[in-house]
Amino acid sequence: MVFYSRKLIISGEYFEVYAYEITQRRDFTRKKKPLLKKMDDDIEVGEKGKLEVAKRKDSIHRTRTEIRRLVNSNMDFSKFYTLTFKENIKEVNIANKHFNKFIMRMEYRYGKFIYLAVIEFQKRGAVHYHFLCNLPYIVSKEIEKIWGHGFIKIRRIKHVTNLGAYFCKYLHKDMTDKRLFRKKKYFCSENIERPTEVYDKEVIEKLLMQYDLHDRKPDYETSFVNEYTGKVEYKQFKVKGIVA
Numbered sequence: 001m002v003f004y005s006r007k008l009i010i011s012g013e014y015f016e017v018y019a020y021e022i023t024q025r026r027d028f029t030r031k032k033k034p035l036l037k038k039m040d041d042d043i044e045v046g047e048k049g050k051l052e053v054a055k056r057k058d059s060i061h062r063t064r065t066e067i068r069r070l071v072n073s074n075m076d077f078s079k080f081y082t083l084t085f086k087e088n089i090k091e092v093n094i095a096n097k098h099f100n101k102f103i104m105r106m107e108y109r110y111g112k113f114i115y116l117a118v119i120e121f122q123k124r125g126a127v128h129y130h131f132l133c134n135l136p137y138i139v140s141k142e143i144e145k146i147w148g149h150g151f152i153k154i155r156r157i158k159h160v161t162n163l164g165a166y167f168c169k170y171l172h173k174d175m176t177d178k179r180l181f182r183k184k185k186y187f188c189s190e191n192i193e194r195p196t197e198v199y200d201k202e203v204i205e206k207l208l209m210q211y212d213l214h215d216r217k218p219d220y221e222t223s224f225v226n227e228y229t230g231k232v233e234y235k236q237f238k239v240k241g242i243v244a
Contacts, residue, residue, distance in 0.1 A: 002026035002027065005019065006020070006199075007197065008203075008204045009069065009195050009197050010197075012075050013072065013075070014164075014237070015238075016236050017236075018234055020232055022229055024229065066186075067116070067118065067167065071132060071164035071168075074132075074193050077132045077133065077134055077163065078157055080130070080132055080157055081130070081153070082128060082131070083102070083128060083150075085098075086149060088126045089149075090127065092119065095119070098149055099129055114191055114192050115189050115192075117188070130167070218235035218236055
């Protein structure tokens with residue numbers, strides 16, 4: 001079991017530093033409070049609703065953070081696809097089956113590639129996918145033929161600062177859609193690069209010194225408090241020239 005008071009998460013060029021007031025334990029699963037674990041019958045309906053909303057907001061925040069870090073950890077993403085359905089397919093399970101078959105056909109044709117996709121809903125309610133990948137240039141008509149369900153759009157990714165945050169904007173409202181409740185909200189390839197988490201205080205200190213971050217103003221900083229961590233100081237830096 002690892003005890004730590006600071007944590008560093010590296011996602012591509014982004015360093016996120018957490019400093020905890022209360023020492024934390026890694027690989028430790030907290031016991032949920034009985035109120036959150038099981039909503040008893042004597043809890044008022046209004047309170048149940050508030051707890052459900054709070055849990056859902058927390059889940060959405062965690063998912064957005066996961067996606068942002070995954071995107072920023074894969075600096076080879078060069079294409080932004082949008083896949084739409086000509087038919088008004090609103091059922092997420094049906095749409096996901098079509099998407100998974102599309103990935104299989106793409107890999108059969110072009111080999112393994114890195115991707116990350118999220119669901120968005122059109123005004124008419126139909127599912128469509130936003131899809132980052134590292135595929136080379138392919139004629140859009142060819143991709144549209146492989147997709148086989150409707151229109152596609154392909155954009156090159158260039159001059160985007162913090163691609164992870166940019167990509168997450170597509171999740172702002174649609175992650176609260178009831179159709180995604182208790183369902184997977186994003187899809188990614190098995191070979192995707194994942195963020196690095198560092199807990200050793202000496203290694204963290206060495207990295208902060210290596211990139212001269214002690215005396216540098218963070219690109220973003222905040223603090224928050226909860227019952228498990230006490231006060232937490234959070235700082236984010238964009239660091240050029242990181243060697244993985």
